[in-house]
Amino acid sequence: MNLQFNIPGIVTRKYVEGKGRGLFAERSFEKGEIIFADKPLFSVQHVYNRSTAWTCGNCFRFLGNLNRQLAHYKKLFQIRDQLEIPEFDHPYNFNTKVFSCFAKCGEKYCSEECRNIAFYSHHQILCVGEQTAENNPMYLFKKHSIETNELFFLAAQAIACLICRVGNDNSDDQFIQNNNNNTTTTTTTTTTTTTSTAHTSGSAPQHVPLVERICKEFFNEYVNREWWDVRIDGNFTYEEAKTWSLESLELLRKALLPLLQSNPRTNNATFINTILGMEFYSRLLGLLEMNDNSIGFNSPLEMFRKNIDKMNVAQHIKDQANKAMASVVEAFRDHHSGEDEDCGEDCNDHDHHHGHDDMMMDSEDNHMDGEQEEEEEIFPAFDGFGIFGLQAMVNHSCIPNCNVVFEGDNRAIIKTLRRIEAGEELLHSYIDEDTPIEERTQELITYGFKCNCPKCISESSK
Numbered sequence: 001m002n003l004q005f006n007i008p009g010i011v012t013r014k015y016v017e018g019k020g021r022g023l024f025a026e027r028s029f030e031k032g033e034i035i036f037a038d039k040p041l042f043s044v045q046h047v048y049n050r051s052t053a054w055t056c057g058n059c060f061r062f063l064g065n066l067n068r069q070l071a072h073y074k075k076l077f078q079i080r081d082q083l084e085i086p087e088f089d090h091p092y093n094f095n096t097k098v099f100s101c102f103a104k105c106g107e108k109y110c111s112e113e114c115r116n117i118a119f120y121s122h123h124q125i126l127c128v129g130e131q132t133a134e135n136n137p138m139y140l141f142k143k144h145s146i147e148t149n150e151l152f153f154l155a156a157q158a159i160a161c162l163i164c165r166v167g168n169d170n171s172d173d174q175f176i177q178n179n180n181n182n183t184t185t186t187t188t189t190t191t192t193t194t195t196s197t198a199h200t201s202g203s204a205p206q207h208v209p210l211v212e213r214i215c216k217e218f219f220n221e222y223v224n225r226e227w228w229d230v231r232i233d234g235n236f237t238y239e240e241a242k243t244w245s246l247e248s249l250e251l252l253r254k255a256l257l258p259l260l261q262s263n264p265r266t267n268n269a270t271f272i273n274t275i276l277g278m279e280f281y282s283r284l285l286g287l288l289e290m291n292d293n294s295i296g297f298n299s300p301l302e303m304f305r306k307n308i309d310k311m312n313v314a315q316h317i318k319d320q321a322n323k324a325m326a327s328v329v330e331a332f333r334d335h336h337s338g339e340d341e342d343c344g345e346d347c348n349d350h351d352h353h354h355g356h357d358d359m360m361m362d363s364e365d366n367h368m369d370g371e372q373e374e375e376e377e378i379f380p381a382f383d384g385f386g387i388f389g390l391q392a393m394v395n396h397s398c399i400p401n402c403n404v405v406f407e408g409d410n411r412a413i414i415k416t417l418r419r420i421e422a423g424e425e426l427l428h429s430y431i432d433e434d435t436p437i438e439e440r441t442q443e444l445i446t447y448g449f450k451c452n453c454p455k456c457i458s459e460s461s462k
C-alpha cells in the first residue's frame with residue numbers, strides 16, 4: 001500500500017475550502033487526454049460476476065484468449081461442441097497465460113507476476129485453499145459477506161494487506177525483542193481494548209510501531225466515518241449495518257487470530273486489538289464506502305461478437321466465428337427467457353453494484369453507457385469495485401471536467417472531458433449529473449456534502 005498524493009508535473013493535492021483536499025492540474029491537458037492511471041489499493045470482483053466474467057484475480061484482465069474464453073462459457077453451459085473462432089487480425093485479440101493459485105482455491109491469474117502480487121500482498125491470508133468446509137472460519141466469513149454486504153471483502157483485503165506488511169517488515173524487530181516480556185495477546189473482545197501494550201510500555205518511547213504509522217497514514221488521508229453512519233447505497237438499515245459488522249468481525253477474528261499469533265511480528269496485543277477491533281473495522285468500512293469506485297469494462301469476446309459482422313474479413317471467416325459462438329448465444333437466450341424479474345446469480349443484467357455507481361468504462365468502442373446497457377449482453381462485462389489512492393482525492397462537480405474509465409483492467413484512468421488549464425481543479429461526477437437537482441442533492445447527502453457547483457446554484461435559485 002503505497003500512498004501517493006501528487007505526480008510531479010501532472011497533478012498536485014491542495015486543500016480546498018469547504019471540500020477538504022482536492023487534485024489540481026499542474027499543466028494544461030487537451031480534451032480526451034489521459035491525466036493519470038491509478039492502480040487500486042484494494043479491489044474485488046462482485047461475487048455474482050465471478051463465474052461468468054473469467055478474469056485475472058489480481059489485475060482483472062480477461063484470461064487466455066477468445067477461444068479459451070469461449071471454452072469457459074461452453075463448460076458453464078455444458079456445451080460439448082468444439083468449434084473455434086478462426087484466428088485473424090482484429091482489435092479484440094488478446095493473449096495471456098493462465099496461472100492457478102498456489103493453494104488451488106480456484107483463483108486464476110494472467111501472469112506469474114499477478115499471482116505473486118496477489119498472494120504475497122493479501123491472498124495468502126484470505127485463501128481457503130481447496131477447503132469449503134462449513135467449519136472453516138474464513139469460509140464462514142466469506143459466506144457471511146456474500147449474504148450481507150461485499151464491502152466486507154474489501155475490508156478483509158485491506159486488513160490482510162496490513163498483516164502481510166507488518167508480518168514481512170523487520171523494522172519493528174528490535175522493538176519487539178526489547179518488549180517481548182510485555183507482550184500478551186487478548187483473544188476475547190471485538191472492541192479496541194488495549195490491555196497490555198507493547199509500544200506504550202516499551203523502552204523506546206520515540207518508536208512508533210509500523211501498524212500505528214500505517215493506520216495513522218491511512219485514516220488521516222481519507223475521509224471516513226463509522227460505516228453505519230454512511231450507508232451510501234441506502235439498501236440496508238443502521239441496525240443491519242451494526243449487526244452485520246459485529247458478526248463479520250467476529251468471523252474474521254476467528255479466522256485470523258491463529259495466524260496472527262503464529263508470527264512474532266504480528267503476535268502483538270496492540271496490533272491484534274487494533275486491526276481486529278470494532279473501532280478500526282467500522283471506520284475502515286466507512287472509509288471504503290465513502291471512497292470506493294465501481295470497476296467495469298467489457299469482455300473482449302463480447303466486443304468481438306458485436307463487431308464481427310462489420311469487420312473487413314472474408315464472409316466465410318465471419319460465418320465460422322458466428323457458428324463457433326452460436327451454441328453459447330442460444331444457451332444464454334434459453335437460460336434467460338422468461339427470467340426478466342429475477343434471473344439469479346449468473347446474470348449480468350441487474351444492478352448488483354455495491355455502493356457508488358458513478359462510472360462505467362467508456363473508451364471509444366469498448367464502453368458501457370445507458371444505451372448499451374439495454375442491449376443484449378451474452379459474454380458479461382467485468383463488474384467489481386475498489387479503492388484508488390489518488391483517484392479518491394478527486395472532488396465532485398455536476399459539471400465535471402474529467403471522468404474515470406477502465407480499459408480492460410483494474411486501473412482507474414482519469415481522462416479529461418474538455419480542455420483543462422494548468423492550476424484548475426480536477427472534478428468528476430459521483431452521480432448521474434443529468435438528473436433533476438432534487439435527486440442530485442438527495443444522492444450527494446449520502447456522500448456527506450451539499451454541492452455548490454454553478455449548475456446546482458443556478459438550478460436551486462429557480
Ligand SMILES: C[S@@+](CC[C@H](N)C(=O)[O-])C[C@H]1O[C@@H](n2cnc3c(N)ncnc32)[C@H](O)[C@@H]1O
Binds near residue numbers: 393452
Ligand atoms: C472521494 S473523497 C474526495 C477527497 C476529499 N475531499 C478529501 O479531502 O479526502 C469524497 C469526499 O470529499 C468531499 N467532497 C467531494 N466533492 C465535494 C464538493 N463538491 N463539495 C463539498 N465536499 C466535497 C466530501 O466530504 C466527500 O465525502
